[in-house]
Amino acid sequence: MNWKMIKRRAMSMMLFSLLNFIPLCAQPGWVKKATKSVFTLKTFAADGSLIGSSNGFFIGSNGEAVSNFTPFKGASRAVIIDSQGKEIPVLSILGADDMYDVVKFRVDGKTQPLVVSAAAAPVSSNVWLLPYREVKNVNSGMVRKAEKFHETFDYYTVALTMPENTVSCPLLNDAGCVIGMMQQPASLKDTLSYAVGVSFADSLKISAFSMNDATLQQTQIKKELPEAIKEATLALYLANSNADSATYAMMVHDFIVKFPDAPDGYTYRAQLSANSGDFKSAQSDMEQAIKLADKKDEAHFSYARLIYNKEIYQSAQPYANWSLDKALSEVREAISVTPVPTYRQLEANILFAQQNYEEAYNIYLDLTNTDLRSAEIFYAAARCKEMQKDTTAMLALMDSTVNTFSKPYLKEAAPYLWARAQARRNAGKYRDAINDMNEYEELMKATINDNFYYVRHQTEIEGRLYQQAINDINRAIQMNPDEILYYAEKASLEVRVGMYDQAIQTAQECIKIDPNNSDGYLFLGLAQCLKGQKAEGIPNLQKARVLGDTQADALIEKYK
Numbered sequence: 407m408n409w410k411m412i413k414r415r416a417m418s419m420m421l422f423s424l425l426n427f428i429p430l431c432a433q434p435g436w437v438k439k440a441t442k443s444v445f446t447l448k449t450f451a452a453d454g455s456l457i458g459s460s461n462g463f464f465i466g467s468n469g470e471a472v473s474n475f476t477p478f479k480g481a482s483r484a485v486i487i488d489s490q491g492k493e494i495p496v497l498s499i500l501g502a503d504d505m506y507d508v509v510k511f512r513v514d515g516k517t518q519p520l521v522v523s524a525a526a527a528p529v530s531s532n533v534w535l536l537p538y539r540e541v542k543n544v545n546s547g548m549v550r551k552a553e554k555f556h557e558t559f560d561y562y563t564v565a566l567t568m569p570e571n572t573v574s575c576p577l578l579n580d581a582g583c584v585i586g587m588m589q590q591p592a593s594l595k596d597t598l599s600y601a602v603g604v605s606f607a608d609s610l611k612i613s614a615f616s617m618n619d620a621t622l623q624q625t626q627i628k629k630e631l632p633e634a635i636k637e638a639t640l641a642l643y644l645a646n647s648n649a650d651s652a653t654y655a656m657m658v659h660d661f662i663v664k665f666p667d668a669p670d671g672y673t674y675r676a677q678l679s680a681n682s683g684d685f686k687s688a689q690s691d692m693e694q695a696i697k698l699a700d701k702k703d704e705a706h707f708s709y710a711r712l713i714y715n716k717e718i719y720q721s722a723q724p725y726a727n728w729s730l731d732k733a734l735s736e737v738r739e740a741i742s743v744t745p746v747p748t749y750r751q752l753e754a755n756i757l758f759a760q761q762n763y764e765e766a767y768n769i770y771l772d773l774t775n776t777d778l779r780s781a782e783i784f785y786a787a788a789r790c791k792e793m794q795k796d797t798t799a800m801l802a803l804m805d806s807t808v809n810t811f812s813k814p815y816l817k818e819a820a821p822y823l824w825a826r827a828q829a830r831r832n833a834g835k836y837r838d839a840i841n842d843m844n845e846y847e848e849l850m851k852a853t854i855n856d857n858f859y860y861v862r863h864q865t866e867i868e869g870r871l872y873q874q875a876i877n878d879i880n881r882a883i884q885m886n887p888d889e890i891l892y893y894a895e896k897a898s899l900e901v902r903v904g905m906y907d908q909a910i911q912t913a914q915e916c917i918k919i920d921p922n923n924s925d926g927y928l929f930l931g932l933a934q935c936l937k938g939q940k941a942e943g944i945p946n947l948q949k950a951r952v953l954g955d956t957q958a959d960a961l962i963e964k965y966k
């Protein structure tokens with residue numbers, strides 16, 4: 407090896423040593439400015455007690471920031487304290503990931519963000535950990551690994567011992583661009599530290615379906631609506647049935663603020679106002695929704711439905727500007743634009759409520775030839791014929807209702823089987839009614855109560871199926887042994903079929919439960935008289951008379 411080569415190697419070694427020494431004794435010029443983007447975070451429970459604290463940094467100019475998610479669990483409120491010591495409230499969550507312990511959120515006001523690096527930091531490159539406010543303690547390290555996760559994002563292993571209280575502080579490259587967010591080390595003395603790529607934190611967002619995911623449900627801090635209007639609209643729709651009323655009302659308010667030219671927010675707010683009896687505000691919002699809507703038919707339909715529901719379910723709260731006539735006018739406005747079956751169904755419902763049964767029936771019948779053909783439509787048509795006292799047509803339509811289902815029936819058929827059973831019973835078709843009740847029992851066995859068996863018992867009596875009637879009244883008594891009516895009904899039936907000893911026993915049980923009820927004495931006395939025990943029976947009939955039973959007089963006269 408010649409002298410020149412030895413000299414060149416020595417110079418290289420000196421340069422390498424110098425490069426590794428520089429970060430320890432000097433810091434880049436961007437540090438002072440970058441520090442303004444780092445903050446400390448505090449989260450609080452509903453009672454105001456402190457849950458946790460951490461660090462974080464801004465990645466957007468409109469309050470977008472990132473930190474670790476752990477302090478947000480169970481929190482109802484959060485604040486950040488910026489580099490100037492100013493306390494700023496956290497407004498909303500923009501996204502979260504529990505596995506990598508990352509959260510993206512928004513604070514109130516404009517913010518100075520760090521520049522997010524467009525490229526990953528290469529292995530062996532120099533990086534800087536920027537703590538909150540402590541400019542003189544900026545630490546440097548070297549990237550040992552840059553591993554991919556979720557195919558796109560980087561997870562860094564850095565040769566660096568993290569100072570205390572620097573979890574969620576930013577990790578920056580030599581150019582001053584943030585590449586990662588520091589994560590909790592295994593111990594404070596570890597010479598290796600870890601950072602999740604900031605591009606992952608920046609990518610977090612809320613979709614319509616993630617509003618209710620398990621991670622976001624761990625914090626009570628408000629979740630921001632999705633950025634896309636279609637996603638936000640779907641989020642409102644889902645929240646209408648899943649979120650509590652206060653959360654949902656806040657979401658509707660936020661939707662209107664975020665999308666002031668979208669009709670959906672005003673439609674949802676109108677529903678909230680109507681539910682609380684503020685029909686004037688509801689009317690104003692619906693008129694605004696119609697004004698803004700591109701699809702006028704949908705807005706008119708929503709208004710018609712709102713008025714109809716108010717007139718049906720809140721009729722005790724009058725509002726002069728709304729009526730069934732107004733609802734009919736609005737839905738017909740929608741039909742004039744687009745005559746879809748759903749609009750016509752609401753038109754028929756309104757006509758039925760107005761007792762215009764023939765016109766409503768004709769619409770329902772038309773709808774059986776559309777995509778809306780269903781048990782619901784046939785049943786509505788049957789109700790029209792029931793109100794018109796056309797029993798034959800009504801029963802035929804009830805058959806069509808049930809025939810929309812196939813055997814073996816599923817639970818969806820149960821309400822219609824029960825409705826047909828009642829219709830058949832009222833029409834004197836008792837055994838057909840019992841068949842429907844039997845089908846209903848098979849479907850709803852887990853939820854059937856004593857009243858079902860009592861009603862079927864009565865139907866079986868009318869159909870002269872006395873043994874089945876006795877079995878059912880026994881089931882009703884078994885399920886509700888304190889109901890006096892059931893014992894009286896059972897005793898009455900036992901007298902009717904000549905089971906006098908059983909009737910005497912049942913009547914005595916009735917008296918035992920309630921000695922002041924006349925039914926027990928009436929059927930006890932009657933059964934005894936029919937059995938030839940008039941000496942015992944007549945005093946019991948007299949007792950029934952004293953307790954107010956008007957039937958007792960005739961029986962006393964008959965058997966005296």
